[in-house]
Amino acid sequence: MIVKVQAEDFDAAAEIRTLIGGRTDVGAVVTFTGLMRGGEGATLTLEHYAGMSEKELTTIAEEAAHRWPLTDLLIIHRHGTLNPGDQIVLVATLAAHRGDAFAAAEFLMDWLKTRAPFWKKEEAGGKTPGEAKWVEARADDEKAAERWEEKE
């Protein structure tokens, strides 16, 4: 299990290669990569609660490993200031079969979105740059997370 919180960019392919590590019992690899969307000049600043962010991602990762028969999994989440197109987050799940890998990856993202202590502040950029604004939490992220509660 790999859990990292870092300012630097990551090489998803290299991280997944490390995670697989030459094993030949992995039939399915599902990845989710979150990218920054935005127009030219826009910036996104990710604040996090150093210490708790890594601890909480580890808890979420352990919960996924407990719920599904996974070979392994990883979560990498960046903090700091990002530009459009930049990678924000990577989740990868390895399993013998695809159903488990897909379900665990969706679960990881849903829980991460509602539990990992990160906060996004956006500045739109462009010709009339406005004030930077904190992104508001979305009700459908809460709803997405809730669907996993019944499956314990």
Add this chain to the structure above:
Amino acid sequence: MIVKVQAEDFDAAAEIRTLIGGRTDVGAVVTFTGLMRGGEGATLTLEHYAGMSEKELTTIAEEAAHRWPLTDLLIIHRHGTLNPGDQIVLVATLAAHRGDAFAAAEFLMDWLKTRAPFWKKEEAGGKTPGEAKWVEARADDEKAAERWEEKE
């Protein structure tokens, strides 16, 4: 949209980079990679219906693009003889939001498993190599594909 049927291995990261092509309206990238499982010396031979296999994958890709608001998507499927750990198939979906990217990727795999004209023949290898055997179609793949019928 990229659809390829090929004997050669693929570089998933490079393929996805090409698909994104510098766009900054993509918030979510979901990938599924299918790998060959098996012990030392095992081989997997993938036969396909040249002509129809690419046509059918294109139909499946178009159906996904029709059902979900995707930025783009790709399917790469190999044929020929593979060894344990080798990549078999890659599906990637790009979307503004993760729910669409996840659903479309699962859909693509479920339909691909039940409709794309490929057939796997396995040889176990090891110290007592047996006869090569055709993999049997799985009832739960049919079931997984059926769940998308109602959502039209």
Add this chain to the structure above:
Amino acid sequence: MQLLYFAWVRERIGTGEETLSLPGEVTTVGQLLDWLAARGEQYAAALDQRSHIRVAVNQTYVGTDHPVSDGDEVAIFPPVTGG
């Protein structure tokens, strides 16, 4: 008619491809399968479990009622197992 066989259907029949002329009474996929199965032991062995046989006419999946004619490319194969 251009006939294509794949996977164990191909192995049991002993060839991946052949060209045959249809008798006039064979006008549907179902009749084609019956007619082929009667051509010999190998064909019968390949086609006897009809629930395990899939057919594509001109590279499109069809059912047993689908019409066939001499100009078609007809592929006969087991349920697919790719991915």
Add this chain to the structure above:
Amino acid sequence: MQLLYFAWVRERIGTGEETLSLPGEVTTVGQLLDWLAARGEQYAAALDQRSHIRVAVNQTYVGTDHPVSDGDEVAIFPPVTGG
């Protein structure tokens, strides 16, 4: 008590971190939030919409009934928006 504030809670209070001594009557998270909100306008502005406030004690999410004491690290922040 070590207090940590994040995102707009931090900006409204005007600091990300401070150490305060609790009065004896403050023994739960709810009482702590009430006591902080009464410390001045900035605290009130940060903490008035209680449904938008999350609290972690020693890096674990807790509810308003959770006990607090001077040795704790208590973080106060808005709903998270990572991922």
